[in-house]
Amino acid sequence: MWRRVALFSPMMKKSSSSRSLTLNQKGFGLKVGESFATEIINPEEGVSPPKEKAPFITFVLGGPGSGKGTQCERIVETFGLTHLSAGDLLRREIAFNTKNGAMILNLIKEGKIVPSEVTVKLIQKELESSDSRKFLIDGFPRTEENRVAFERIIRADPDVVLFFDCPEEEMVKRVLNRNQGRVDDNITTMKKRLKIFEALNRPVIDYYENKGKLYTINAVGTVDDIFQQVLPIFSSFEQLKECRHVNPKSPLGSSLVENSS
Numbered sequence: 001m002w003r004r005v006a007l008f009s010p011m012m013k014k015s016s017s018s019r020s021l022t023l024n025q026k027g028f029g030l031k032v033g034e035s036f037a038t039e040i041i042n043p044e045e046g047v048s049p050p051k052e053k054a055p056f057i058t059f060v061l062g063g064p065g066s067g068k069g070t071q072c073e074r075i076v077e078t079f080g081l082t083h084l085s086a087g088d089l090l091r092r093e094i095a096f097n098t099k100n101g102a103m104i105l106n107l108i109k110e111g112k113i114v115p116s117e118v119t120v121k122l123i124q125k126e127l128e129s130s131d132s133r134k135f136l137i138d139g140f141p142r143t144e145e146n147r148v149a150f151e152r153i154i155r156a157d158p159d160v161v162l163f164f165d166c167p168e169e170e171m172v173k174r175v176l177n178r179n180q181g182r183v184d185d186n187i188t189t190m191k192k193r194l195k196i197f198e199a200l201n202r203p204v205i206d207y208y209e210n211k212g213k214l215y216t217i218n219a220v221g222t223v224d225d226i227f228q229q230v231l232p233i234f235s236s237f238e239q240l241k242e243c244r245h246v247n248p249k250s251p252l253g254s255s256l257v258e259n260s261s
């Protein structure tokens with residue numbers, strides 16, 4: 001589906017290397033990792049530069065109950081990204097009683113992290129079977145090991161990393177009122193999840209901050225207030241302006257181009 005092509009260009013900016021270096025081709029049935037094989041070409045030999053851009057990937061990070069899923073719904077409405085919730089993909093394995101279902105259930109109950117290979121393979125399947133060009137990957141990567149596994153298997157980097165920054169007290173309140181019948185929405189598991197978030201997810205957040213890709217959102221306030229902080233981040237990316245699902249109520253609605261494909 002995607003094919004990575006490296007161009008030698010003195011004008012290439014370091015921070016945008018992953019976007020500048022990629023050429024994507026729709027081609028279902030191709031494995032993401034395989035189709036991302038790097039190929040070096042020299043523009044002086046007359047090879048045309050890539051015409052298509054890489055899929056736009058956003059990682060959505062934040063503690064349990066920080067509002068990731070809620071804000072993802074708003075982003076989807078306004079910018080038409082495809083929402084992939086890592087937690088939902090794992091819960092689907094439990095619901096369908098797949099070979100990993102029982103193992104996943106036990107880990108989620110304890111607030112522990114599912115082995116990277118399992119989660120990345122589920123994400124990979126979704127990426128490969130979708131014809132979307134822009135994805136919100138919600139609740140992943142949870143650990144540095146997750147991040148490295150994604151890079152190794154998918155061979156892609158996120159364009160944007162959102163971090164919903166929320167005080168623990170507020171996250172606990174929200175999770176205990178979430179009312180979705182989740183096995184991990186109880187105070188005992190929540191305490192473990194918060195510890196795991198601090199120990200394992202913080203280093204991922206720091207990693208993207210150092211790479212200049214992190215956008216920190218103050219996740220306290222109304223859903224609308226918080227979305228007002230998210231809006232300008234996405235509206236600055238040209239490739240998101242061709243939006244399939246324009247919400248007419250969105251402040252950006254009139255400036256987005258509707259694309260019926």
Ligand SMILES: Nc1ncnc2c1ncn2[C@@H]1O[C@H](COP(=O)(O)OP(=O)(O)O)[C@@H](O)[C@H]1O
Nearest residue numbers: 064065066067068069070174177178221222223
């Ligand atoms: N800004 C907000 N203020 C109050 N409650 C919120 C806010 N955003 C989300 N919620 C509620 O908090 C709970 C957790 O939100 P959710 O989006 O599921 O968070 P996450 O995906 O980060 O765990 C849900 O019940 C949701 O309706």
Ligand SMILES: O=c1ccn([C@@H]2O[C@H](COP(=O)(O)OP(=O)(O)O)[C@@H](O)[C@H]2O)c(=O)[nH]1
Nearest residue numbers: 064065086087108111112113114139140142
């Ligand atoms: O990449 C992931 C995402 C989720 N989980 C597990 O699934 C649970 C629920 O994740 P989800 O993102 O749905 O929770 P949220 O943060 O939205 O409350 C986590 O506590 C982990 O046990 C995981 O192991 N790896």
Ligand SMILES: [Mg+2]
Nearest residue numbers: 068069087139
């Ligand atoms: Mg969630």
